[in-house]
Every structure is written in C-alpha cells, then in structure tokens.
Amino acid sequence: MIINGTSSQDVAIADRGFNFGDGHFTTIKLTAGQAQLFDLHIARLEQACKVLAIEFNQWDVLTAAITEQAQALQEGVLKVTITRGEGGRGYSAIDCSSANWYLQHRAIPAQYCEWARSGIELMVCEYQQTVNPVLAGLKTLNRLDQVMIKQELDANSMADGLVCSTEGYLIETSVANVFWVTAGKVYTPSTKRSGIEGVMKTHVSNLLDSLGVELETGHYTIDEMLVADEIFITNSVMEVVPVKRIMTPDLSIDVCYEKPYTLSQMIKRVVKWRR
Structure with a gap:
C-alpha cells in the first residue's frame, strides 16, 4: 500500500x-x-x-x-x-x-470475465438504501448500506442484486449502476437522492450520447424496469455486463436475448476502443 x-x-x-x-x-x-x-x-x-x-x-x-x-x-x-x-x-x-x-x-475479480461473457443473475433485495441528497452520487467511505445488502445476497447465495431506496425507487445493484432498454430507448436511475454515480455509468452515458442513442434518467420502480427488452449493469472494473435473469420474491423473470447484437454487446465493443 x-x-x-x-x-x-x-x-x-x-x-x-x-x-x-x-x-x-x-x-x-x-x-x-x-x-x-x-x-x-x-x-x-x-x-x-x-x-x-x-x-x-x-x-x-x-x-x-x-x-x-x-x-x-x-x-x-x-x-x-x-x-x-x-x-x-x-x-x-x-x-x-x-x-x-x-x-x-x-x-x-475472476467472476467479472464470466459475467461479461454469459451474463449475470440478479435478485431483488429487500434491504432498502438510505436517501441523502447531499451525499448522493459520491463514493464515500460510509458503505454500511452495501455491507447490509451483501449480507442479504450471501444469505441467498446470489452474486448481486437490485436495490431500491427507502422511497421505493430502483437505484442500483450492490456494486454497479443499472441500464435498461425499452422500445429502443435507454433508461437509468437517477442518483441525485441515493446511490453512486459510477465512472463507467458516466462513460457509457457519454458514449450513448455520441452514438445518438436516447438516454433518460429519472425515478423508476422495479416493475417499470421488468418490462425492458434488455438490461445491463456497469462499473469501472466489470465494465458492461448483461443481465440474463432477475429473481423476484414471486417469480424468476428471464431476460435472456437471442439477438446476436444487443445494445450491451455494442456498448462493450465501443467501451474497448474508445477508452
């Protein structure tokens, strides 16, 4: 060190x-x-x-x-x-x-390469993340929310999960930001009240803008995301990882895609040559 x-x-x-x-x-x-x-x-x-x-x-x-x-x-x-x-x-x-x-x-982490190739399964976490507009977006040393989330994930033998705020809006996963595509438009949760504004999220947002792909940032519920055509998560180390399945308390929603060129795959390629 x-x-x-x-x-x-x-x-x-x-x-x-x-x-x-x-x-x-x-x-x-x-x-x-x-x-x-x-x-x-x-x-x-x-x-x-x-x-x-x-x-x-x-x-x-x-x-x-x-x-x-x-x-x-x-x-x-x-x-x-x-x-x-x-x-x-x-x-x-x-x-x-x-x-x-x-x-x-x-x-x-060794699993990041496998997730990038095959996608990741996520659960919907019961733990809700705190809201603090002053510190929202920052990666401070206060990570107790993430510790509690990880304990829930470990107890359910899951690698990662979707987390909502105490206001009921989808924020992120335990380690990544979330994007999804519905009818050709890309969405991502706002981090102005809770969560971390990831470096890779910023990079991907800039790339989407340069490619002319519409991105909307706002407050969304889990249900609004679950109707998406495609979901992927990002952070600066894993980069871009497609989501293949989401486990909810009531059912498992399969979000695998048969299309050979999904948006997340395209973004992965662009990330590689534009860094």
Missing part, C-alpha cells in the same frame, strides 16, 4: 477515515499499464473533495503516483482513497491535519 507517497501498511488509528468514514474513494481498472478512464476518476475525486469540504492540494503528486503504479503493476484494480486526515475535536474538523491519500492494489 502507498500512503501519502510512501510504501507502508501502517494506517493511523486517528485517521478520520477510520473513525468516521470521513473520506471517499474510487477504483481504477489497470490494463496493460494504463489507468482506464483516468480523467473521469480524478474528476470524481475532485468533486467528492469539494462536496465534503476536504482540502486536498496534492493532485499532481497523486496523479503521478497512480500513473507510476499503473505502469509497475500493469493489470488489476487500484483503489484510491482520500481522507480528511487526523485530528479535530470529536466530529469537528477544526484543527484537523492535512488530508491523507492511499493507493491499494487488488486483482480483478
């Missing part, structure tokens, strides 16, 4: 990221020594620092370190974390030290 530019495994217990989840992160896919969607990841980190009012002035050092690690490691996932630092009085950040940054390398 790299901490503030130095190789170390010692994380200060006084770090506010550890104590209060006072920070945020992004996960970058490394391919052939390159950090994929690098500019979008940096933009995400900058936006989170702005919203959380974290004063971070080491962008040049951080970006150089990410580039160096990508070239050295070649493949995998690089998790980039920024915390407010150490100190403050209780929750107050007054007199807090300067921000800390961390780089951690992990392997790409």
Whole structure:
C-alpha cells in the first residue's frame, strides 16, 4: 500500500477515515499499464473533495503516483482513497491535519470475465438504501448500506442484486449502476437522492450520447424496469455486463436475448476502443 507517497501498511488509528468514514474513494481498472478512464476518476475525486469540504492540494503528486503504479503493476484494480486526515475535536474538523491519500492494489475479480461473457443473475433485495441528497452520487467511505445488502445476497447465495431506496425507487445493484432498454430507448436511475454515480455509468452515458442513442434518467420502480427488452449493469472494473435473469420474491423473470447484437454487446465493443 502507498500512503501519502510512501510504501507502508501502517494506517493511523486517528485517521478520520477510520473513525468516521470521513473520506471517499474510487477504483481504477489497470490494463496493460494504463489507468482506464483516468480523467473521469480524478474528476470524481475532485468533486467528492469539494462536496465534503476536504482540502486536498496534492493532485499532481497523486496523479503521478497512480500513473507510476499503473505502469509497475500493469493489470488489476487500484483503489484510491482520500481522507480528511487526523485530528479535530470529536466530529469537528477544526484543527484537523492535512488530508491523507492511499493507493491499494487488488486483482480483478475472476467472476467479472464470466459475467461479461454469459451474463449475470440478479435478485431483488429487500434491504432498502438510505436517501441523502447531499451525499448522493459520491463514493464515500460510509458503505454500511452495501455491507447490509451483501449480507442479504450471501444469505441467498446470489452474486448481486437490485436495490431500491427507502422511497421505493430502483437505484442500483450492490456494486454497479443499472441500464435498461425499452422500445429502443435507454433508461437509468437517477442518483441525485441515493446511490453512486459510477465512472463507467458516466462513460457509457457519454458514449450513448455520441452514438445518438436516447438516454433518460429519472425515478423508476422495479416493475417499470421488468418490462425492458434488455438490461445491463456497469462499473469501472466489470465494465458492461448483461443481465440474463432477475429473481423476484414471486417469480424468476428471464431476460435472456437471442439477438446476436444487443445494445450491451455494442456498448462493450465501443467501451474497448474508445477508452
């Protein structure tokens, strides 16, 4: 692990990221020594620092370190974390030290390649995700919603599942954003009140726009999505994964497609050559 530019495994217990989840992160896919969607990841980190009012002035050092690690490691996932630092009085950040940054390398989950080839089965989770318009869209260090969702998935022997907010609207899966196609139009849930605005979601949205494919973002229920012609999920590491089946409390809905060229397959190809 790299901490503030130095190789170390010692994380200060006084770090506010550890104590209060006072920070945020992004996960970058490394391919052939390159950090994929690098500019979008940096933009995400900058936006989170702005919203959380974290004063971070080491962008040049951080970006150089990410580039160096990508070239050295070649493949995998690089998790980039920024915390407010150490100190403050209780929750107050007054007199807090300067921000800390961390780089951690992990392997790409093996199942992601299989999902990309064969599709994924999802369940509809009972757990509902909290609503917080101020923090919505950010990938903060407070991931207890996802921990609870994953416990439900593990108990049902499912890899991933669709999650609604406490307001009853579809938001995302435990690890990915959701898109679906109905009558040639693409839909994706809004993350303005809950959920994470993924880097790959932004990239795919930009690609759809460049291809002239209409994308509508809004508040939708599970039932509205279940009538779709095609469903796929995205994140920066798995990229684009088609959904082949959705398990609901009452029935299993098969959303496999016989068409050889579905939108998700096309987007997967475009993602590969436009990064």
